[in-house]
Amino acid sequence: MTATSTTPTSPDDVLTRHGLVLRTLAPLERGPDGADPARAGHPAHVRHTAAVEKGFYEEVPDGAAADQDLGVSADDAKILRGVYLAQDDPAEREPVGTFVDWTSRLTTSPGRELPVWMISNVTVSPGHRRRGILRAMMTASLGEAAAAGVPVAALTASESTIYGRFGFGAACTGRTVRVDVRGGLVLAADAAGHREEDPGTVLREDPRAMPGVVEELHGRVRRTTPGSVHRPSGHVVRWEDRSAAKNDGKGSGLFAAVHRDGDGTVQGVALYRFDGWEKEPTTESVEAFLAATDAAARQLWRFLAHLDLIDRLHLTRCPDDGRLEQLLADRRRVSTKAVWDDLYLRILDVPACLGGRDYAPEVAGAVVLRVADAAGHAAGTWRLEVARGVGRVEPLGDDARADLELDVAHLSGVWLGGMRVGALVGAGVVAERAPGAAARLDALLHPAAPVHLLTRF
Numbered sequence: 147m148t149a150t151s152t153t154p155t156s157p158d159d160v161l162t163r164h165g166l167v168l169r170t171l172a173p174l175e176r177g178p179d180g181a182d183p184a185r186a187g188h189p190a191h192v193r194h195t196a197a198v199e200k201g202f203y204e205e206v207p208d209g210a211a212a213d214q215d216l217g218v219s220a221d222d223a224k225i226l227r228g229v230y231l232a233q234d235d236p237a238e239r240e241p242v243g244t245f246v247d248w249t250s251r252l253t254t255s256p257g258r259e260l261p262v263w264m265i266s267n268v269t270v271s272p273g274h275r276r277r278g279i280l281r282a283m284m285t286a287s288l289g290e291a292a293a294a295g296v297p298v299a300a301l302t303a304s305e306s307t308i309y310g311r312f313g314f315g316a317a318c319t320g321r322t323v324r325v326d327v328r329g330g331l332v333l334a335a336d337a338a339g340h341r342e343e344d345p346g347t348v349l350r351e352d353p354r355a356m357p358g359v360v361e362e363l364h365g366r367v368r369r370t371t372p373g374s375v376h377r378p379s380g381h382v383v384r385w386e387d388r389s390a391a392k393n394d395g396k397g398s399g400l401f402a403a404v405h406r407d408g409d410g411t412v413q414g415v416a417l418y419r420f421d422g423w424e425k426e427p428t429t430e431s432v433e434a435f436l437a438a439t440d441a442a443a444r445q446l447w448r449f450l451a452h453l454d455l456i457d458r459l460h461l462t463r464c465p466d467d468g469r470l471e472q473l474l475a476d477r478r479r480v481s482t483k484a485v486w487d488d489l490y491l492r493i494l495d496v497p498a499c500l501g502g503r504d505y506a507p508e509v510a511g512a513v514v515l516r517v518a519d520a521a522g523h524a525a526g527t528w529r530l531e532v533a534r535g536v537g538r539v540e541p542l543g544d545d546a547r548a549d550l551e552l553d554v555a556h557l558s559g560v561w562l563g564g565m566r567v568g569a570l571v572g573a574g575v576v577a578e579r580a581p582g583a584a585a586r587l588d589a590l591l592h593p594a595a596p597v598h599l600l601t602r603f
């Protein structure tokens with residue numbers, strides 16, 4: 147049986163009242179040869195994964211796909227938590243609640259990062275909903291994160307209305323776009339007659355034949371993209387088209403357009419897949435688009451825009467910053483099909499977060515924030531002072547006059563600069579006590595690069 151530890155619960159704990167207990171499964175490790183942990187040796191983890199998949203109405207992985215799933219968990223050092231009926235053995239029965247967290251790294255400004263507590267795979271089985279199981283799991287997880295000194299937690303949400311009550315705020319949006327490429331697509335730079343100084347090359351390659359290449363490029367792009375996190379291991383499997391759940395791990399028809407600059411360095415990769423001849427208009431779905439330089443991005447677009455027989459590109463994760471429209475001579479070729487609240491952040495340590503990002507060297511000023519936090523982690527009155535690109539935070543007494551009063555969810559949302567304080571004041575959810583304070587804070591928090599989450603998790 148797999149070793150587990152039980153999180154102590156207070157007598158009036160909601161779980162106890164329902165005959166439930168929160169358990170943390172033992173961490174997974176790869177074998178000495180790097181092999182995936184075998185599912186036969188980890189029945190509790192396998193049952194936990196099955197409960198997660200069922201919670202999202204997905205197929206439960208079996209065979210090599212289940213082993214690969216355990217390997218991905220081991221690589222990320224994921225902590226699997228489950229709420230079980232008190233009498234149940236996790237090796238024998240699925241949990242009624244699942245929750246996974248692990249520590250990663252979040253880019254706060256180009257070239258700067260902080261540890262981040264990642265949260266994913268949150269499910270509660272239909273017969274046990276709305277009795278506080280999510281709240282119990284979240285409270286335990288965030289308490290551990292704070293105790294471990296991790297200053298911020300992150301998640302991507304299935305629904306917008308769930309996580310604000312736990313202090314999470316939407317920090318950026320993402321969007322799905324369609325690009326009409328019929329007859330080819332002209333870039334604005336080409337229409338204006340600008341020539342690329344170093345066009346490099348773009349070649350179609352097999353993602354399975356380039357291990358580590360996309361991961362390395364993602365690492366470079368991620369470090370310059372505020373709001374992005376260190377690659378979750380599941381993405382590496384997909385980027386290299388190695389998913390054991392598809393076609394027995396032999397590849398699923400993913401193509402890579404790889405841009406190399408004049409020195410032969412990979413500066414851009416687009417991963418794309420054909421949607422099939424039965425689909426009209428004929429479409430390529432671009433599953434990942436990574437460019438370390440503007441020139442690489444332009445070259446990849448030139449490549450994608452001239453794929454023979456293709457009328458449409460579908461991008462599932464496109465930055466919501468308007469740059470794609472600027473790139474094209476005809477901006478109406480882009481149509482946005484959906485915009486969603488993407489990365490959710492939850493500040494646990496206000497001084498570490500506000501001091502852990504860069505500020506534009508030309509802005510300076512101070513703002514006093516009164517932060518409400520039902521869980522207590524970020525509550526208080528804080529003075530943020532920004533000078534010469536550095537932010538310093540000082541705690542003040544409760545009687546100090548605040549310029550802005552806001553919940554930690556709203557501070558978490560605007561922290562990296564992907565959302566505007568002014569909009570929250572306009573919405574009536576943040577109180578501006580000193581005229582102009584929201585505009586001042588917005589100016590201080592303005593990001594050096596658009597806030598974007600490259601990889602959902």
Ligand SMILES: CC(=O)SCCNC(=O)CCNC(=O)[C@H](O)C(C)(C)COP(=O)(O)OP(=O)(O)OC[C@H]1O[C@@H](n2cnc3c(N)ncnc32)[C@H](O)[C@@H]1OP(=O)(O)O
Binds near residue numbers: 201265277302307308
């Ligand atoms: C990070 C991620 O993994 S996102 C994925 C989330 N999971 C899913 O969407 C899968 C399907 N849904 C579920 O499994 C469950 O309904 C969950 C996990 C969303 C909620 O679990 P529950 O145990 O029912 O939540 P719990 O009873 O602890 O509710 C806590 C609070 O959240 C609220 N809440 C719970 N679910 C929702 C919801 N879907 N929408 C809005 N509010 C919600 C409750 O009303 C409660 O509010 P309150 O404490 O302020 O009164």
